[in-house]
Amino acid sequence: MSPRKLGTITIGQAPRADITPILDAALPPALPRQHVGLLDGLDRDAIAHRFGPRPGHPVLVSRLLDGGSVTVDKERAEAVIQERVTQLEDEGCTTILLLCTGRFDQLTTRAAALIEPERILAPSLPALAAGRQVGILVPLAEQIASEGEKWRALERRPIFAAASPYDGDEAPLVAAARSLRDRGAELLMTDCMGFCERHREVAREASGLPVVIANAVIAKLVAEIV
Known part of the structure; x- marks a missing residue:
């Protein structure tokens, strides 16, 4: 059996200062790990040239090393994700974790x-919700249409609100959590790996509802199989 090694891929730039500590807390300390990003080594002009969003096309949002956020075209990003997957496997990674909750159909x-977190979260959420009305927090309003279909297994159609985990302003998250509660949500789910424990506390205090954080769930499950 090959020595175990974990590779992670972020849509932004690696390492992710917001997510890596969550993984480190859950994973065996001796497990080798390697972190790469789609946008490693690129400045904003290069990112805009290669991955700039196109009108009417799905987008992804992620974090750069400087702490700022960036929005990229999802279809353009997917081809590079596959390149990073192949790179990590060539470098000995036995488990590869995508640090993105977006849905991708071509990765091998x-x-x-x-x-791929989406393939775990989407079928798991109905069991966690147990018939309750779910409110989904997404970073960008345009992702409600492009990513919303993946939650179709829920008994009740989810409701959505947008608030970015990357802008440092908690007011939009407070407003989004309260909006979901006021519209009938009984459980909140974050549809982005960038939402962390601090965001859980903010959303829970604002809404009074339980909040499921995607990266915390994935980190715990990955620790069981690496």
Whole structure:
């Protein structure tokens, strides 16, 4: 059996100062890990040239090393995600974790286990919700249409609100959490790996509802299989 090694891929730039500590707290300390990003080594002009959003096309939002956020075209990003998957497998990673909750249909590996959070969260949420009305927090309003279909297994159609985890202003998150509560949500789910424990506390205090943080769930589950 090959030595175990975890690779992670962020849509932004690696390492992710917001997510890596959550993984480190859950994973075995001795487990080798390697972090890469789609936008590593690129400045904003290069990012805009290669991955700039196109009108009417799905987008993803992620974090740069300077702490700022960036929005990229999802279809253009997917091809580079596959390149990073292949790179990590070539460098000995036996498990590869995508640090993104977006839905992708074309990613493959030769032998490494590829973990796409969407494929875990989407079928798990109905069981966690147990019939309750779910409110979904997304970073960008335009993602409500492009990413909303993945939650179709829920008994009740989810309701959505947008608030970015990357802008440092908690007021939009407070407003979004309260809006979801006032519209009938009984449980909140974050549809972005950038939402962390601080965001859980803000949203929970604002709404009085339980809040499921995507990266916390994934970190705990990955720790069970690496």
